Amino acid sequence: MATFVIVGAGLAGAKAAQTLREEGFDGEVVLIGAEEERPYERPPLSKGYLQGRSEREKIFVHPPYWYADQEIDLRLGVTVTGIALDAHEVALDDGSRMSYDKLLITTGASPRTLPGQAYTLRTVADSEALKAGFAAGGRVVIIGAGWIGLESAAAAREAGCEVTVVEPAPTPLHRVLGPELGEVFANVHRRHGVDLRLGVSAEEVEADGVRLGTGERLPADLVVAGVGAAPNVNLAREAGLEVGDGILTDAALRTSHPDVYAAGDVAESYHPLYGRRLRVEHWANALNGGPAAARSMLGQEVVYDRVPYFYTDQFDLGMEFSGDTRGYDQVVIRGEELEFIAYWLREGRVIAGMNVNVWDVVDDIQRLIRSGGPLPPQD
Numbered sequence: 001m002a003t004f005v006i007v008g009a010g011l012a013g014a015k016a017a018q019t020l021r022e023e024g025f026d027g028e029v030v031l032i033g034a035e036e037e038r039p040y041e042r043p044p045l046s047k048g049y050l051q052g053r054s055e056r057e058k059i060f061v062h063p064p065y066w067y068a069d070q071e072i073d074l075r076l077g078v079t080v081t082g083i084a085l086d087a088h089e090v091a092l093d094d095g096s097r098m099s100y101d102k103l104l105i106t107t108g109a110s111p112r113t114l115p116g117q118a119y120t121l122r123t124v125a126d127s128e129a130l131k132a133g134f135a136a137g138g139r140v141v142i143i144g145a146g147w148i149g150l151e152s153a154a155a156a157r158e159a160g161c162e163v164t165v166v167e168p169a170p171t172p173l174h175r176v177l178g179p180e181l182g183e184v185f186a187n188v189h190r191r192h193g194v195d196l197r198l199g200v201s202a203e204e205v206e207a208d209g210v211r212l213g214t215g216e217r218l219p220a221d222l223v224v225a226g227v228g229a230a231p232n233v234n235l236a237r238e239a240g241l242e243v244g245d246g247i248l249t250d251a252a253l254r255t256s257h258p259d260v261y262a263a264g265d266v267a268e269s270y271h272p273l274y275g276r277r278l279r280v281e282h283w284a285n286a287l288n289g290g291p292a293a294a295r296s297m298l299g300q301e302v303v304y305d306r307v308p309y310f311y312t313d314q315f316d317l318g319m320e321f322s323g324d325t326r327g328y329d330q331v332v333i334r335g336e337e338l339e340f341i342a343y344w345l346r347e348g349r350v351i352a353g354m355n356v357n358v359w360d361v362v363d364d365i366q367r368l369i370r371s372g373g374p375l376p377p378q379d
Helices: 011-022 124-135 147-158 174-191 234-239 283-297 362-371
Strands: 003-007 028-033 072-076 080-084 089-092 097-099 102-105 109-111 139-143 162-167 195-198 202-206 209-212 217-219 222-225 229-231 247-249 260-262 267-271 276-278 309-314 317-323 330-336 339-346 349-356
Touching: 003 011, 003 097, 011 028, 011 283, 080 234, 102 283, 124 147, 124 222, 139 147, 139 209, 139 217, 147 162, 147 174, 147 222, 147 309, 174 195, 174 309, 174 317, 174 330, 174 339, 174 349, 247 260, 260 283, 283 309, 317 362, 339 362, 349 362
Parallel strands: 003 028, 003 102, 028 072, 102 260, 139 162, 139 222, 162 195, 247 267
Antiparallel strands: 080 089, 089 097, 109 229, 202 209, 209 217, 267 276, 309 317, 317 349, 330 339, 339 349
């Protein structure tokens, strides 16, 4: 009987295990996670759960009894310390070794940290600690105006905190959305009382504040570091798998070893639509990538070519984003101030789209991106 081992018990790993059973695999499935919590979804940690609007039980991928019902060997609080590719074995932190026929790596990413007393947001425990800190009120300084930074800022303001966001780029989300749409998010946060310090770097996190590169010191009761995440590739690299920005895979999510696969935040996979490898750190990639990898492990023909997708809710702004803006040379916005669709174009062709407070249009936007065609005339 074959044994499939999944290293990383997050959304991608849990959905891969589910898919293996749904597709009729009757061998042994072992799902190994370093955290003590059973697999859960991360978006609520910076959105509804952080804001106290979601119950704890609703963040989990499956109910606790599901794993036993599906005969999935879920091992929590266990760390894989090594992979022996030739021997088809993984080493565990208790000194034992486990054999596998096929291996899926879904180890995700870890938040980049800053020296000093700065919170990060990646786990359930992180979210609960921040929620408690925000409930106490006071002054919050958030370093980084990316998705995590802005969602944390919104949660802190809604809890009644005084919030300052420090970002070295000229607008929030500058690298992802560019200045045109970054300014939209800046205006939303300013309207809700967030003090944005743009074009300024944080030099040091001190015991009771943050010192900026300008020499100014911002007093703070709580500091959040939202400065990005790094893929957890060390295990793969030490095993001898090919690694770039993430674990390199083909469009079927196969790594450089034929019996090892990777999915989710940790995978840098060839994307046929873009003709290059992408590493996507968003919920939809874990949700869809885990099942695709499972099917590939089963020998099915798989081409994982999902259009990258992300969503956020901040104050009165709800947004869905599709595509990849890299290399854009034009932005077209259709609609009003906080109810519009934005399109990023390169050489007249749509490469990304974002609908703000406009719903049920994602499929249309993604079809337009896939078509490689121009933006149609406005009705």
